[in-house]
Amino acid sequence: MPTPVVMPQLGESVVEGKIVRWLKREGEQVQRFEPLLEVETDKVTTEVTAPDEGTLLRIYFPEGITLKAGTLIAMLGKPGEPVPERPYRIGHGGEIEPLEEIPAVPAPAPAPAPPSPPSAPEPTPAARREGGPRISPVVAKIAAEYGIDLSRVPGTGEGGRVTKKDLMAYIERMRLQPVGAPAVQEAELPPWEQPGTGELFRPTEEVLQAAPAPAAPPAPTPTPPPPLPAAPALEMPFEVIPLTSMRRAIAEHMVRSKHTSPHVTTVFEVDMSRVMAHYEVHRAAFEREGARLTLTPYFIMAAIAALKAYPIVNSTWTDEGIRVYKVYHIGLAVSLGDEGLVVPVLRNADAYSLIGLARAVQDLVERARQRRLKPEEIQGGTFTITNHGISGSLFATPIIHQPQCAIMGVGRVHKRPVVLETPQGDVLAIRPMVYLTLTFDHRIIDGAQADAFMSKVKATLENWA
Known part of the structure; x- marks a missing residue:
């Protein structure tokens, strides 16, 4: 059968x-x-x-x-x-x-047609004076409404450009000009109306009273403004990368996390001298036992010590209240290259020794990169560690892996000069230093609690036996 x-x-x-x-x-x-x-x-x-x-x-x-x-x-x-x-x-x-209907194979997205070269926009009075500099759309619109030839308007802007002030002064002179009088020329203008003279000189009240009152010109018939030239489309070559299910899930999860939790990040620097000394002494012995030792197990053990000292960091927000977990399921962010990342969970991480953690971490990371994780192995974490330092990053502000309330970021361990306080005074020394960050949900954790947690992590690493 x-x-x-x-x-x-x-x-x-x-x-x-x-x-x-x-x-x-x-x-x-x-x-x-x-x-x-x-x-x-x-x-x-x-x-x-x-x-x-x-x-x-x-x-x-x-x-x-x-x-x-x-x-x-x-x-x-x-x-x-x-x-x-x-x-x-x-x-x-x-x-x-x-089945009500048979799902069809999704058709591939059609390739975008090659862009046609943009045609040059037709020159209009709104864009440029004849043979002169460009003018603003505001000036062009006012000139069109009043039916004014901008070539007759003297400009005081850069390169002879007609400004709004020049155009409004010209319109005012037209309004004051008697009906039937010839067009006003620049040489006939009184000195207080000459353009480009800086502060305008105004005649006295007596001169204005003695001048005959000009007849009001007929109101000009407004004409619709000419259309502004359309900006040419900016065409650039591009490639569309289809979204995978993993990339969509990562995007939705990150956006949801930022909308859910008010993120705050605190940064600590840690002297890794004792950890590095321990690592160098025991690395070969661990390899003989079939376990590849990295620095990740050290950070896991330090985080667990801090979680036990400050249980509020091992929690999640619910409508009924803050749920504090009594287990320590540590998520480890693993990069899959261009495809994205996945966060396998090391359950009951507090039950492992250092060599046990080394084996477990190695197994999870290898199976994650070989796409052999089981669905239940990426669920149920209570606290996450992301080691972004493996790519050279010094420190970062990771996004919380919901529904957890905190994530610890580990930067690159690098040697640099630091000032040490000794009984004999301050001395300058070279030490392997690392920046650790804790991004936390401010609904649950306050700054003092976050700093106390990180201080415990720092003390555990700096005083490694």
Whole structure:
């Protein structure tokens, strides 16, 4: 009897998965528990193994399809055995439910058409005077409303540019000019109306009273302003990188974290002299025991000591109150290169010795980079450590991994000169130093508590036995 292969439910909150790659083809022989295909969820990419041995008789869905858990995706059996023509879904009680519609393979995004070269905008009076400098859109609009030829307006701006002040003075002179009088020329203007003379000179009240009152000119008929030239589109070559499920999940998680928690970061510097001395002495012995020692286990042990001293940092916010955990499940941020990052969880980390932590960390990191983590191994953390220093970063302000309330960042350990206080006075010495940061949820933790926690981490590392 053929054996059905269904889309597994990879985690308690995971209801669907995407077929990334089939590792076997129709007609191939498959052994029991042999990897059959790779499935990607919003949390992790994992291999799905064959539930039984036999021939892969039918593949119902190609790569790239996202399906709900329980959907029939393939059939295993003996060559020639009949298999269903259409896939179905197996419900929670084992009942078979027909699929309402068969998901289609998502069509690839069409390649963007090559941009056409932008056409040069038509020159308009709003953009430039004839043969002269550019003018502002405001000046162009006023000139159009009053029907003024800007070539007749003397400009006092840079390079003879007509400013708004020049144009309004010209309009005022036109208004005061008697009907039928020839156009006012610059040489005929009184000295107080000459442009470019600095502070305007105004005639006395007696002169103004003696001057005949000019007849008011007819109100000019406003004309619609000419359209401003459209700015040419800025075309640049680009490439669209499709969003993976992991990248979408990271983006949503980071945005949700910043919206959920008020983030605050405190920075401490730590002298790693004792830790580095211990590391150099024991590294070879650990390797002989099959454990590759790194600095991460030291930071985990220091963080656990601080979490035990200040339990509020090992907590989460709920509507009922602050939930303080009695276990120490430490999340370790692991970079997957361009694909993103994942945070596997080391459960009950306080139960490990240093060499035990070295083995456990090595195992988690290797399986994370080989995409072999189980969904439950990236859930349930109570506190997270991110070692951004492996890429050369000195210190950073990480984003809290919700629903936790704090994350500790570890910078690069580097030697630098520091001032040491001794009974004989201050001395200058070279020490391996590191910056540690704690980003915390200010709803739960105050600055004094965060600093006390980091002081405990610092003291544990600096006084390593």
